[in-house]
Amino acid sequence: MCGMPQQPPVRSSAARPRRPDASMSLITNVMDHSLDDGYAEAAARKKSWGEGGLPKTLRAKLGLAGGLVLAALVVTVGAAQARVAAPVVAKEHQELIDRVDKETADADKLQSGVDKLRDDVSARQRAALRSSGGSAEADLVGMLSGATEVHGPGIKLVVNDAKEASTGGDGTNPRETAGFSDTGRVRDRDLQRVANGLWASGAEAVSVNGQRLTALSAIRAAGDAILVDNRPLVPPYTVLAVGNGPRLSSDFQNSGDGLYLHALEQNYGIRATISTEHDVRLPAAPSVIVRTAQPVPDSADAKNSKNAKSSKNTEKTEKGTS
Structure with a gap:
């Protein structure tokens, strides 16, 4: 029996193993090409410029x-x-x-x-x-009122700021809380006390830096300046007073105002000197305004007025008696 020629058995080759991520091609592509081509080109260009340009320093x-x-x-x-x-x-x-x-x-x-x-x-x-x-009485009134120039024995008191005077204060000292400031400067109230102390000690006439003081004079402050009758003064302040020089000097220094000035010297550096003068001259006051005035009757008018008042009193007495 003839049989068909026997074919050798075909040997099948083994199949290649499959990649686990074969089904995730998109993710694999992103992982393998994480930098876009445009970014890669820009980075390469910047690198080439850095290498070929100037050093950073x-x-x-x-x-x-x-x-x-x-x-x-x-x-x-x-x-x-x-x-x-x-x-x-x-x-x-x-x-x-x-x-x-x-x-x-x-x-x-x-x-x-x-x-x-x-x-x-x-x-x-x-x-x-x-x-x-x-009469002499009229001359005395003119002198005391400041209407006439006077001269005679008296004292000279010079009051000056401290050597290192300044402007302004910190508000923590007694002078400032009382209306002053501890700046080493003479204040208007200081001169007020000096002038009043001299009057109380027996001065007949007083002037400050050539400004005659009267019963209507005002010593005030405008900032750091001192005004006497609205006229500004500058230190040192020279105070002249007519009177019995030795007694006036002694009485003033022993008075409360003199002790006040001495305290300013000791505590705040204010400088003050006082001396007795044989002859001081004080000018008349710039203006003495007469506010009210009455004529003085002569002797005959005064006698008639006195007799008239006497007769009126007599009539009143008689009426009261009747």
Whole structure:
């Protein structure tokens, strides 16, 4: 029996194992190509520039140098502008100084004219009083009221600020809480107490820096300045008083106001000196205003007025008796 030729058995090859992530091709592609091509190109370009450009330290130095040049330019331009404006500012400043000096001179000239006219009026008043029967009593009233110039023995008291006087205070000392400030400066109330102390010690006439004090005078403050009858004074303050020099000096220094001044010297550095003078001269007060006045009757009118009052009293007595 013929049989068909026997074919050798076909040997099947073993199948290749399958990748576990074969079904996750998208995720695999993302993992293998995490950087986009565009980003990769930009990073490569930046790297090439860094390698071929300037070193970082050199770039930093160039930046600093550029900043310094710019600052120097700004300063130079500012200095040039200031140099150009300086003559203009100096000229305006000098013009203001000249204007103030001129106005001050004009004011002093006018004040001098006023003083001369006032002296002339006072002289005419005294002449009129003498011609109308003026007496020594009238002269005494004029002296005490400050209407006439006086001179005679007395004392000279100089009160000055402390050597290191300043402005302002901290509000923690007795003087400041009482209306003063511990600045080493003489205050208006200090001069008020000095003037009142001299009057109480027997002074017949008092002046401060040439300003005659009267019963209507006011010593006030305007900031750090002291005003006497609205006229500003500057230290040192020279106080002149007419009277019995030795007694006036002793009585004032032993009085409460004199002890107050001594306390200012000891505690706040205020400087004060007092001396006896053989002859001090005090000017008349700038203006003495007569507020009310009554004519003084002569002897005949006074006698008639007295007789009239006596007769009226007699009539009243008779009516009361009847």
